[in-house]
Amino acid sequence: MLNLEEKIEQAVILAGGYGTRLKPFTDTNPKPMYPFEDRPFLEYLIEQVKSFGIENILLLLGYLPEKIMDYFGDGSKWGVHIKYAVTPAEYETGLRLKKAETEGLLADEFLFMYCDNYCPIDYRRLCREYYAYEALIQFTAYHNLDGYTKNNLRIAESGLVEVYDKKRVEPNLQGVDIGYAIVNRKVLELMPEENENFEKIVYPQLVAQQKMFATVTEHRYYSVGSWERIELTKAFFAPKKVIFLDRDGTMNVRPPQACYIERPEDFVWLPEARQAIKELKDNGYQIVLISNQPGIARGRLTEETLAQIHAKMQQDLAEVGASIDYIYYCPHDWDEGCRCRKPKPGMFYQAQKELSLDLTKCWMLGDDERDMHAGGDAGCRCMYITEQHPLIEAVHTILKLDEVEK
Numbered sequence: 001m002l003n004l005e006e007k008i009e010q011a012v013i014l015a016g017g018y019g020t021r022l023k024p025f026t027d028t029n030p031k032p033m034y035p036f037e038d039r040p041f042l043e044y045l046i047e048q049v050k051s052f053g054i055e056n057i058l059l060l061l062g063y064l065p066e067k068i069m070d071y072f073g074d075g076s077k078w079g080v081h082i083k084y085a086v087t088p089a090e091y092e093t094g095l096r097l098k099k100a101e102t103e104g105l106l107a108d109e110f111l112f113m114y115c116d117n118y119c120p121i122d123y124r125r126l127c128r129e130y131y132a133y134e135a136l137i138q139f140t141a142y143h144n145l146d147g148y149t150k151n152n153l154r155i156a157e158s159g160l161v162e163v164y165d166k167k168r169v170e171p172n173l174q175g176v177d178i179g180y181a182i183v184n185r186k187v188l189e190l191m192p193e194e195n196e197n198f199e200k201i202v203y204p205q206l207v208a209q210q211k212m213f214a215t216v217t218e219h220r221y222y223s224v225g226s227w228e229r230i231e232l233t234k235a236f237f238a239p240k241k242v243i244f245l246d247r248d249g250t251m252n253v254r255p256p257q258a259c260y261i262e263r264p265e266d267f268v269w270l271p272e273a274r275q276a277i278k279e280l281k282d283n284g285y286q287i288v289l290i291s292n293q294p295g296i297a298r299g300r301l302t303e304e305t306l307a308q309i310h311a312k313m314q315q316d317l318a319e320v321g322a323s324i325d326y327i328y329y330c331p332h333d334w335d336e337g338c339r340c341r342k343p344k345p346g347m348f349y350q351a352q353k354e355l356s357l358d359l360t361k362c363w364m365l366g367d368d369e370r371d372m373h374a375g376g377d378a379g380c381r382c383m384y385i386t387e388q389h390p391l392i393e394a395v396h397t398i399l400k401l402d403e404v405e406k
Contacts, residue, residue: 005127008182009056010107011049012100014093015042015115016062021226030064032115033071034224036237040071041224044118044237046078049111052123055080058105060096062089094191094198106185112139114179118233119221120360120379121180126215129159130182133213136206139181141214142221144174146353152176159213164203175214177203178221218349219359219379235356241284242357243398244348244375245324246366247291250385251277252313254367260295262305264312272392278322279395283402288355289327290347292370297333326351343373348380365394 019031364375
């Protein structure tokens with residue numbers, strides 16, 4: 001049986017504009033060739049497309065196309081097949097797509113991407129929702145709860161896009177289109193032959209037809225669109241290895257149900273847990289603690305006491321040459337409706353933004369279904385900790401996988 005994501009066999013990436021906000025780099029280079037870790041931004045997108053299982057890529061070029069074509073060639077170096085549609089640099093997105101259609105280069109359905117945005121999206125979910133909603137366009141929207149950029153959308157709970165405002169002036173907007181759209185080619189029938197912007201012309205018409213939906217992500221996207229975003233994007237692509245750890249029951253002895261670690265002396269390490277953390281640190285991992293602490297809301301301990309407990313934890317780790325790098329905790333009770341209490345993934349997204357993480361490359365280790373749900377929803381790889389499979393064994397498994405993946 002064909003997986004839904006396997007039905008999309010082509011990715012189309014817009015990469016033809018002048019990139020004026022990135023001058024002086026774009027005086028002599030197209031914007032998506034800006035390098036991170038000695039590799040152009042566009043290379044990361046192509047590798048991501050390959051990871052989705054898509055091997056046919058069409059690049060819509062305009063400005064300095066030879067710089068891109070000479071570097072990527074036919075795509076065989078990356079295990080993909082790349083074709084090019086070259087049009088004048090002054091063409092808008094709509095006319096680039098129309099020309100590609102005229103030349104027979106577009107599949108009936110394709111993944112449509114912008115060359116200046118990268119986000120570790122849940123591609124399977126995007127495909128699943130596209131077919132479930134019978135959408136003509138299903139794009140990815142950044143929730144933008146942190147005000148990272150200006151909103152241009154209003155989205156219903158169902159995912160239906162109720163407003164698309166390219167000028168970003170409508171009231172009560174929440175979310176922004178970041179591309180990664182599955183597009184039915186027949187929407188190009190809505191485009192005139194003139195040089196027009198695809199989103200400006202087509203998106204409002206699909207909103208009116210209730211045929212455009214959004215798959216919302218809280219994972220921050222990263223951009224090469226302007227100098228203001230470059231430093232954040234550099235931090236995101238910088239190599240890093242990260243483990244998220246639950247606390248009680250994973251690192252230390254879990255207290256009885258409805259009880260809490262209320263004093264530093266109540267924090268008792270599980271066997272070999274400190275050694276496990278040391279081995280992670282010795283192998284270059286950053287360790288992020290993610291813990292629900294409802295005892296604060298219930299008046300059983302204060303945040304000052306929690307800090308003392310964690311200070312004792314860090315002191316114990318220092319004795320073996322280890323440490324926890326970052327600590328995140330939810331102080332709320334289960335019925336407060338917060339976004340951070342596991343099984344919700346809010347603490348993961350907070351860490352993602354503050355530490356510039358790619359959550360799809362991180363691990364979550366915990367002893368509770370809530371840990372698995374929260375980490376999984378955030379996109380992390382997850383591993384269950386039990387008495388039969390303690391933290392030290394999980395760490396050894398991860399370190400072996402590291403060797404295989406090198």
